[in-house]
Amino acid sequence: MDFSMEFSKNQEEFAQEVIEWLGENLPEGWVNQRDPDKITYEQWQKRRELARKLGAKGWLYPQYPKEYGGGGIDSSQAAVLAREFANRGLAFPPHYDSGTLAAPAILATGTDEQKKRFLPPILKGEAFTWQLFTEPEAGTDEANQQTNALRHTRENDFFIVNGQKIFVGSTFGPPDQFLLLTRSDLKAPRHENLAMFLAPANLPGITINPLDLFTSGLLSQINGPSADISPGRKNQVFFDDVKIHESYLIDGEHDGWRVTGATLAVEHGERDRGDVGKKEGGGRWISPNVLVEKFLDQCRNNPIVKESIKNNPQLVEALVDVYIDAQIMRLFSIRNAAGKGGRYGGPQLQLHTKMSGGRLITNMAKVLGPYVLTDDEEWGLEDDIFEVGQRAGLCFAPAGTPEASKIIISRGLGIGR
Amino acid sequence: MSLDLSLTESEEMLRKTALDFIKRDAPKSVVQKLQETDTGINSELWQTAANMGWLGIIIPEKYGGTNNSLTSAGVLFEALGSRPLPGPYFSSGILSSLILLEAGAEDQKTHFLASISRGEETLTLALTESGYSWEPEAVKTTARAENGDFILNGLKLFVHDAQASTYFIIPARTADGVNPVKSISLFLVSSKSKGVSVRRLPGFFAGRYFEVKLDSVMVSPKDVLGEINHGWQPLEHAIEKSIPVLCAYKVGGCQFVVDTAIEYSRTRIQFGQPIGRFQRVQDMIIEMVNHADAARWTTYEALWKLDTHRPAAESVHLAKVVSSEAYWEVCTLAHRVFSGISYSKEHPVSFHTRASRALYHYLGDPSYHRQRLAKVLVP
Numbered sequence: 001m002d003f004s005m006e007f008s009k010n011q012e013e014f015a016q017e018v019i020e021w022l023g024e025n026l027p028e029g030w031v032n033q034r035d036p037d038k039i040t041y042e043q044w045q046k047r048r049e050l051a052r053k054l055g056a057k058g059w060l061y062p063q064y065p066k067e068y069g070g071g072g073i074d075s076s077q078a079a080v081l082a083r084e085f086a087n088r089g090l091a092f093p094p095h096y097d098s099g100t101l102a103a104p105a106i107l108a109t110g111t112d113e114q115k116k117r118f119l120p121p122i123l124k125g126e127a128f129t130w131q132l133f134t135e136p137e138a139g140t141d142e143a144n145q146q147t148n149a150l151r152h153t154r155e156n157d158f159f160i161v162n163g164q165k166i167f168v169g170s171t172f173g174p175p176d177q178f179l180l181l182t183r184s185d186l187k188a189p190r191h192e193n194l195a196m197f198l199a200p201a202n203l204p205g206i207t208i209n210p211l212d213l214f215t216s217g218l219l220s221q222i223n224g225p226s227a228d229i230s231p232g233r234k235n236q237v238f239f240d241d242v243k244i245h246e247s248y249l250i251d252g253e254h255d256g257w258r259v260t261g262a263t264l265a266v267e268h269g270e271r272d273r274g275d276v277g278k279k280e281g282g283g284r285w286i287s288p289n290v291l292v293e294k295f296l297d298q299c300r301n302n303p304i305v306k307e308s309i310k311n312n313p314q315l316v317e318a319l320v321d322v323y324i325d326a327q328i329m330r331l332f333s334i335r336n337a338a339g340k341g342g343r344y345g346g347p348q349l350q351l352h353t354k355m356s357g358g359r360l361i362t363n364m365a366k367v368l369g370p371y372v373l374t375d376d377e378e379w380g381l382e383d384d385i386f387e388v389g390q391r392a393g394l395c396f397a398p399a400g401t402p403e404a405s406k407i408i409i410s411r412g413l414g415i416g417r
Numbered sequence: 418m419s420l421d422l423s424l425t426e427s428e429e430m431l432r433k434t435a436l437d438f439i440k441r442d443a444p445k446s447v448v449q450k451l452q453e454t455d456t457g458i459n460s461e462l463w464q465t466a467a468n469m470g471w472l473g474i475i476i477p478e479k480y481g482g483t484n485n486s487l488t489s490a491g492v493l494f495e496a497l498g499s500r501p502l503p504g505p506y507f508s509s510g511i512l513s514s515l516i517l518l519e520a521g522a523e524d525q526k527t528h529f530l531a532s533i534s535r536g537e538e539t540l541t542l543a544l545t546e547s548g549y550s551w552e553p554e555a556v557k558t559t560a561r562a563e564n565g566d567f568i569l570n571g572l573k574l575f576v577h578d579a580q581a582s583t584y585f586i587i588p589a590r591t592a593d594g595v596n597p598v599k600s601i602s603l604f605l606v607s608s609k610s611k612g613v614s615v616r617r618l619p620g621f622f623a624g625r626y627f628e629v630k631l632d633s634v635m636v637s638p639k640d641v642l643g644e645i646n647h648g649w650q651p652l653e654h655a656i657e658k659s660i661p662v663l664c665a666y667k668v669g670g671c672q673f674v675v676d677t678a679i680e681y682s683r684t685r686i687q688f689g690q691p692i693g694r695f696q697r698v699q700d701m702i703i704e705m706v707n708h709a710d711a712a713r714w715t716t717y718e719a720l721w722k723l724d725t726h727r728p729a730a731e732s733v734h735l736a737k738v739v740s741s742e743a744y745w746e747v748c749t750l751a752h753r754v755f756s757g758i759s760y761s762k763e764h765p766v767s768f769h770t771r772a773s774r775a776l777y778h779y780l781g782d783p784s785y786h787r788q789r790l791a792k793v794l795v796p
Contacts (some may be wrong), residue, residue, distance in 0.1 A: 001488060002421045003721050299795045309795065316791045317784075320738075323794055327735055331714035338422040348707065406696070409703050415682050415693030 003334060005286060011080050018059075018084045025053050032089035035375070035388045036171060036217045037233065044172050047095040048128070055125030060093055061103060068107070069120035079285035086287045091224065096170045097122070098131035102179040102198065105262040109251045118198050118250070127176040130169040130201070132237060133260065139397075140404050142181075142264070143257060147239060149182035149195055159184070159195070159253075161242040166211075167397070169235040173208050174201045178237075180244075181260055184253045194256030197248045205242040210235050218399075219357035219392040222385065223289045267399045268347050268408055286333045291389050292326040295364055298381060305368055318363040325356035344412030351405040354396050361393030422717070428492045435496030438465065445765055448500050452624055452768065455617055456581035457503030463536050472510045473534025476518075481531035487658060488720040491665035498669025501772045503625065505539050505578035507666060512659040512780075513540035516586055519651035520603055520643030529584075529605070540605075541582040543573035543629050544652075551656075551781040553588075553597035553649050558631060560589035560602060567591075567641070569604060569612075569634040577779060579615045579627035583608055587631065592646050603648035605640040606631070622775035660733050660780050661719040664740040667776060668716050670769045671709035671740075671747045677765060678702060678754045692754075701750045708743035715739045734790040738783040744773040 007015065027046040033039045054060040055069070062078045064070020071078075085092035093100065099122035106118050121127035138144045147163025161182060169175065177200055184195035211234045250259050298305050299319055309315045332349040335341055341348070364386060365372050375384035396402060410416025424432065442462055443451075451457055466472055474490045476482020490511060497506060510533060517529055517540075532538035548555050558571025569589055579585070585606045592600035606613065612634040618626040643651050682693030682702060692698045716739075719732035748770040752759045759766045781789070 001423070001717055001721050002419045003718050004419045006419065008419070296794060306795075317787060319795065320787045320791050323790065324735060324738065327715065328711045328739070331718060332710070334420065335422060335710075335714055338420050340422045344706070348703075348710070351703070352707065406699060406703055409706070410693070410696075410699040413679055413702065413706065415679060415691070415702060416696075416699055417694065 005334070007080065007083075008076070011076055014077050015080045015084055018080055021057070022084060022088065026050065026088070034222070034383050034385050039171060041172060044095065048125070050090075050094045051097070051125035053125075054093070055123065060125045061123040064103065064107070064119070064123050068115055069123035082285040082287070086224070086285075091221070093125075095128075097129055098169075098175075098179055099123075099127065099129040101131050101263050101267055102129050104266050105179075105196075105259050106198070106250060108262040109255070109259045111251075114250060121176075129177050129179055129198075130173070130175045130237075131263070132165040132168050132178045132180045133263075134165060134167045136164065136166055140401055142260065143191055143194065145181055145183040145194055147180075147182045148186070149180075149184050149197070149244065150186070151184075152243070155243075157246045159197075159244045159246065161205075161239040161244055163239050165237040165239075167213075167234045168237060169208070171233045173210075173235060174206075177201050179263070181256055184256065188254060191257040192254050194260070195253045196250045196256040196259040197244055198250055199244045199248040203242050203244065205240040207238040207240070208235050209238070215391050215395045217388065217392045218395050219291075219360070219389065220353050222389050222392040223291045224287050264400075268350060268405065286330065286337060289326045289330065291360075291385055292322060294382065294385055295322060295368070298368055302368075302381070308369070309367065315367050318366045322360055322363045322367075325352075325360055329353055329356060342412070344409045347405040347408040347412065350399070351402050351409065354402045354405070357393040358396070361390050364389065424492060428489055431489060432492050432496055434469070435471075435493050436499070438469070439496060439500050439502065443500055443502050445500075445763075445768075448502060448768065449763060452503050452771070455624065456505075457578065457624065458505070458581055462502075463504070466506065467534065467536030470534070471506070472536050473514070473530070474510060476510075476514050476530045476534050480526055481534040482514075483534075486720075486724045487662060488717065488724050490662045491717065491720045494662050494666040495669035495672070498666035498772075499673040501666065501670050501768060503772075505541055505581045507659075507663055508541040508578045509533055509539045509582065511662045512542055512655065513584075513586055515655035515659050516542065516603070516642070516652060519655045520648065522643075525605070525642065538584060539578070539582045540584045540586060541576065541578045542652075543576040543579065543585045544588050545573065545575050547572060547574050549575060549778070551785060553601055556588050556590060556597065556601055558587065558589040560587075560591050560604060560636070562591075565638065567604065567636045567638070569606065569631045569636055571631050573629040573631070575618070575778065576627045576629050577625055579608075579629050580617060585613075585629060586642065588648055588652060594646070598649045600646055601649045601652075602645045603642035603652060604636045605642055606634060606636055610634050610636070622771055625772075625775040656780055657730065657733050658723055660737050661716050661723065663776065663780060664712065664716040664719070664736045667740040667744040667773070668709070668713045670772060671705075671712050671743050674747050674751045674766055674769050675702075675705045675709045678705060678751050681755060698754060701754055705747045705750050705754075708747050712736075712740040712743035730793050731790065734786040734793065737781060737786045738790065741777050741783050741786075744769070745777055748773045 027049050030043060030046040033043060051060055058071030059081055062071035062073045062081055063075060066072035082092045103119060103122050106115060110118060122129060133142055135146055137146050149159040149161045152158040152160050177198055180197040180199050182195050183193055185193040213234055299309060329352055332352055336345045336349055368386060371379060371381050372386035372390055374380045375387040380387055407416055442465060470483035471493055473482030474485045474493055475487060478484045514530060514533055517526055529538060533540060546555055546557055558569060560567040560569050569587060585608060587604045587606050588601050589604060590600055591602040594600040612632040614630045616628045617624060618628060679702060682698055683691050685692045715736040719729055719736040722729035722732050751766045755766055758764055
């Protein structure tokens with residue numbers, strides 16, 4: 001066995017090329033903002049600008065086929081891109097885009113014509129996409145869609161969409177397009193009654209309302225070198241007699257569940273990152289856990305924290321538990337990257353990340369004290385990573401609850417339905 | 418990138434051979450009897466293991482071993498742990514051999530390592546005492562110099578594999594110094610020496626623990642292992658290297674119990690359906706799988722670091738914490754999945770439950786290794 005994550009000579013040579021390119025193309029004045037709530041519109045625009053440049057270069061979705069606008073490069077080079085971005089505190093891709101989830105589904109289920117039409121704008125960073133699946137009555141029960149997309153009685157090549165989506169999108173809208181799951185047939189059986197669209201977001205009858213939620217970003221994103229991949233704030237989207245042409249359908253009008261499955265497989269980590277997920281661009285590079293590293297720094301160097309650890313052996317236990325949880329997370333990631341995750345490794349990592357996230361913020365609050373709860377400039381601990389982490393660690397819902405992960409793991413183990 | 422978590426061809430072959438051996442030579446019925454014996458072995462099994470080169474798996478060829486990596490030893494012990502096979506395979510073939518390699522003089526290594534490989538001598542470490550601890554401060558046994566020999570007095574408690582062993586490695590105080598690290602020496606003591614008495618402790622751990630009394634035991638200076646007063650450091654190095662191999666034995670146990678529980682939850686019907694369909698059962702199975710996988714990958718990473726001479730202290734403590742807790746918890750959860758039948762002494766899970774308890778404290782329990790880990794992380 002070889003657990004080494006060191007790069008080869010070829011990879012290091014490619015890294016030089018990436019470093020030079022980044023030196024010339026990184027937008028002036030961008031900052032690494034840990035709290036998605038605090039990212040300004042200008043900062044977000046800088047990330048989109050960088051994404052477009054990367055898209056033109058083929059590095060935004062480096063492993064997708066060139067014919068659809070991807071980079072056509074292998075996972076070893078994609079890993080280099082991921083590392084070099086992380087070294088600069090940038091997420092990769094450098095902005096949040098549900099296209100990361102839409103693209104594999106289109107590639108897996110779209111017709112050739114659809115792939116040629118839908119993929120290049122996403123892969124080149126031109127079209128910004130939101131995934132619109134969740135509804136008030138379709139949370140974990142994703143197939144229970146109430147947003148109707150029914151054929152127009154006279155203009156038969158159009159669908160009329162009515163309904164609402166919730167907990168979707170990101171801080172800055174509107175996007176260019178929606179990956180939109182709908183109910184297209186009121187009589188067909190469950191799972192055969194759905195249609196998926198990749199539809200423009202500026203059609204008449206669409207209303208976007210930002211939600212004021214206290215969580216913002218996933219812990220797995222806070223753990224990374226940057227939070228700017230984070231979806232940030234969430235929204236409600238209302239559809240009021242919105243007319244969508246059938247050419248925006250992905251696959252057939254009763255095949256929406258199949259397309260959803262291909263998306264969720266990636267989102268739930270069901271397939272190994274070395275397989276479908278690698279097309280997200282992460283390759284095989286696993287980022288260091290920044291939150292845990294900064295936590296250990298505090299334990300080593302902050303005199304107040306050092307003193308309380310010295311006086312209270314229970315805190316030593318909590319401190320070590322943070323480390324242990326983080327190491328298991330790292331090793332599950334490495335295992336999955338090495339293709340040894342089997343039929344349940346993806347959702348197992350997702351389950352561990354979320355469950356350990358809950359423990360992590362508890363243990364950090366025990367060891368570091370109430371300082372973790374404030375982002376006050378004077379009393380908050382460095383950056384505001386711990387305060388952001390406290391919220392992020394409660395973010396169990398996005399991409400499926402831990403309970404949903406368990407259902408998928410049970411299937412993988414051959415005991416669940 | 419060189420990331421590759423596959424076994425090599427020869428490791429894969431070793432794994433298969435060891436699993437075949439377990440199936441053929443050490444079936445459940447044999448092991449059930451062995452765990453009730455004082456030694457945990459019979460001569461056929463022991464000789465087969467010697468012939469396969471497993472008793473000297475990490476011993477260099479020049480001393481009669483097969484000179485394998487610690488990872489290979491891990492692969493072997495994972496297979497042995499799947500039954501779990503009792504006996505001094507680890508304490509003699511791994512731990513004592515590593516202590517000899519770290520501390521032994523050339524003639525000691527030549528004699529003892531070759532004898533260990535052939536299965537003629539069996540050694541075990543007798544470190545812990547009545548104030549149970551793996552720290553040097555807890556060593557109270559004394560070795561007093563007298564007429565050119567040493568006289569050992571003391572009591573060693575919770576010693577593994579004592580009845581099966583022909584020699585004990587005894588850490589004892591040879592100086593009154595305040596620094597215990599500089600006042601402990603290692604002695605090779607024959608189990609037949611006058612003044613040595615061994616008693617098997619009764620209890621819930623399938624005969625793995627013993628008390629060893631040393632009552633004015635005379636030891637010749639040629640049986641001092643390493644430098645006088647400087648025995649602790651090589652002992653500590655050897656223990657560090659051996660721990661992940663012991664962890665691999667637990668990984669094998671975890672994996673067996675998990676696989677058996679999954680199989681059972683697919684086939685056991687209650688309320689008209691396999692119990693694995695119930696989410697409360699699934700919760701337990703998933704927790705078991707998570708424990709087992711965490712134990713596996715922390716263990717193999719530690720083995721890899723040791724084999725490639727990377728700093729390994731963090732990983733070794735981590736593996737010991739995770740695998741000891743995993744083995745214990747996996748067995749506890751298995752009793753909830755299997756319920757009534759698993760309390761039978763014939764049920765394979767009950768073998769593992771007893772082993773998971775017996776090995777929980779061996780070479781330091783999770784709370785001890787948490788403390789050690791904390792010292793590495795936050796010096």
